[in-house]
Structure formats: C-alpha cells, structure tokens
Amino acid sequence: MRFSYVIEHMEEDDETSKAVPPWVELEYAHMRTLAGEGSHVHFTHLSSSSSESLKTKFDTVRGDDLAEASCHQAGVLDLIKEHLSGSLEKVCLLDPKAEKELSPEDGDGRFEWFLFGGILGDDPPRDRTSELRVLGFPGRRLGPVQMTTDTALGVTKRVVQDKIPLDKIPYTVGFSYMLRLIFFQVFFSTPFLSQDFPTITFNAKESVEMPFRYMIKDDQPLLPPGMRELLYEDLNKGFDF
Numbered sequence: 001m002r003f004s005y006v007i008e009h010m011e012e013d014d015e016t017s018k019a020v021p022p023w024v025e026l027e028y029a030h031m032r033t034l035a036g037e038g039s040h041v042h043f044t045h046l047s048s049s050s051s052e053s054l055k056t057k058f059d060t061v062r063g064d065d066l067a068e069a070s071c072h073q074a075g076v077l078d079l080i081k082e083h084l085s086g087s088l089e090k091v092c093l094l095d096p097k098a099e100k101e102l103s104p105e106d107g108d109g110r111f112e113w114f115l116f117g118g119i120l121g122d123d124p125p126r127d128r129t130s131e132l133r134v135l136g137f138p139g140r141r142l143g144p145v146q147m148t149t150d151t152a153l154g155v156t157k158r159v160v161q162d163k164i165p166l167d168k169i170p171y172t173v174g175f176s177y178m179l180r181l182i183f184f185q186v187f188f189s190t191p192f193l194s195q196d197f198p199t200i201t202f203n204a205k206e207s208v209e210m211p212f213r214y215m216i217k218d219d220q221p222l223l224p225p226g227m228r229e230l231l232y233e234d235l236n237k238g239f240d241f
Helices: 024-033 050-057 074-085 149-160 177-188 227-237
Strands: 004-010 040-044 068-071 091-094 113-118 194-196 199-201 207-209 214-217
Touching: 004 024, 004 074, 004 149, 024 040, 024 050, 024 149, 050 068, 091 214, 113 149, 149 207, 149 214
Parallel strands: 004 040, 004 113, 040 068, 091 113
Antiparallel strands: 194 214, 199 207
16 A cells, blocks of 8 residues: 655745745655655645745655655645545544544555644644644544654654554653663564653753654654754854844
8 A cells, every 4th residue: 555645834935935944844855754665745735936946855865765755836635636536534634633543553544645734843832733624634643742743744654554553652751761762672673762852962061952752763863864953053043142
C-alpha cells in the first residue's frame, strides 16, 4: 500500500513571498525523510512563489530513501476531488482534539491519506487545526503533548506503516529518560522514544528549551538537519543590540 501524507500549509504566505521561511523549509524537507521510501508527501495551499521555491529545493535533493514530494497551490479539498472523488472518509486528520487515538489498524486501508495542518508549532497552541476540523474529516490524535508537524508525520508513519502502537511508546512526562530508553530498546529493538520539551544545548552558557515533543534518535531529539544551527543563529540574533 502506498501511503500519502498531506500538509495543508497554514502559515502566512502570499504572492510577495519569495520563499517559505528557513525553519519551515527545514521541517518540510525533513518530512520526506520521515515518510520514507515509497510514500508521497503533498504540500498544499501554497502561494505560487512558495510552491516554486519548495519544488526547486526538493528537486535538488534526491535519494531512494526519500518520499516523493509534490507542491500545490490548490488546497486539500481540491486534491480530494481530483484524486479521491471527493471522499472525505478516506482522509484522516491528525487532530489533538479527536476522540480516538491513531492505531496501526488505521493503516490497513481505511484511510488513503493522512492530513496535517502545516502550523509548525504555535506556543501556546491556537488550535488552528480547527480550520480543517470543521470540514468534516474523521480524526485521530497522537497524544496529549504538542508536536512539531514533522514529528507528527514521523510518529504517524511509525504507527500506520511500521505498526508500532502509540501506547507502546514510553513518553510519560516525569519518567527517567534512561529508564524509557532501556524499556523501549529491550521490548522493541528499535529506539523510538519521544522527548518532551527537550533543552538544546549549544555550549556551556547557551541553550534553548523547545516546547514540543520530539522523537529521539541516537539519544538526541530528532530535529530536521540544519535546525540546530538555525536555532543557534536565531538565539544570537536575540542578543544583537
């Protein structure tokens, strides 16, 4: 089964934009890695300039382990009419206010697309997913803690494609990180933890706490490549007088 992930771009974006902001670009590019080979990631509701900019960026990075990516000016409803005959029931909205949690069975064919609001981390959350919720999509939630959109896509892929249930992911706030790491490695062989509100340390005096949940790889929060450097750059800008 070919899995498709749809990111409805919900950041401010208009025809005067020459490109999406760097941090958006990094997260969108990371989604191709997280979705992986054989999957397709659609980015919808982009301005023409942002669509062309992202497409150019994606075309310069190729690899057998990357998901295919498509950039659209049309919104998700237009794509559903074109590809799914307008059937909203085939689209699962990842929604923190949904009644049901995502399960491996949701990847068995009941859904063809998994839809995310490309919001990329409001703090505090403003529930902009409500703009998609009101359209009537069936929804699933990923737990109580806000994730970045690329993390949400990565977790969804692990659940619906890799068949790892959400309740097998030890993410409870307050558990010892080492105990969680040992638990998951013993029972599931592959490290797949989440880390709540990690502190990204740059040096002895500079660090930043991220108010989101992340997966962990090699004992570190799984950030998009280049994000750490961008965070450090932004941190230093804050001290420019």
